[in-house]
């Protein structure tokens with residue numbers, strides 16, 4: 001059986017990568033990325049879909065604008081939060 005995927009998870013991951021690429025002074029190690037994703041996803045409703053649909057949805061870039069706005073807001077807040085409270089020591 002194919003398991004449903006959380007579209008929000010896929011989209012947040014993409015957006016975290018995009019936003020980190022644009023920012024300087026933000027650690028982009030795997031620990032911080034995972035923490036940013038966790039913080040953002042905890043503030044966003046899950047969007048479960050089946051794998052095939054999810055893949056199409058993501059590839060086509062069909063996002064409703066409210067969802068993409070919400071994602072950007074939460075990802076930006078999460079980045080600031082982790083930047084100020086990294087789980088590891090600075091510069092590690």
Ligand SMILES: [Zn+2]
Nearest residue numbers: 027029031032
């Ligand atoms: Zn880090």
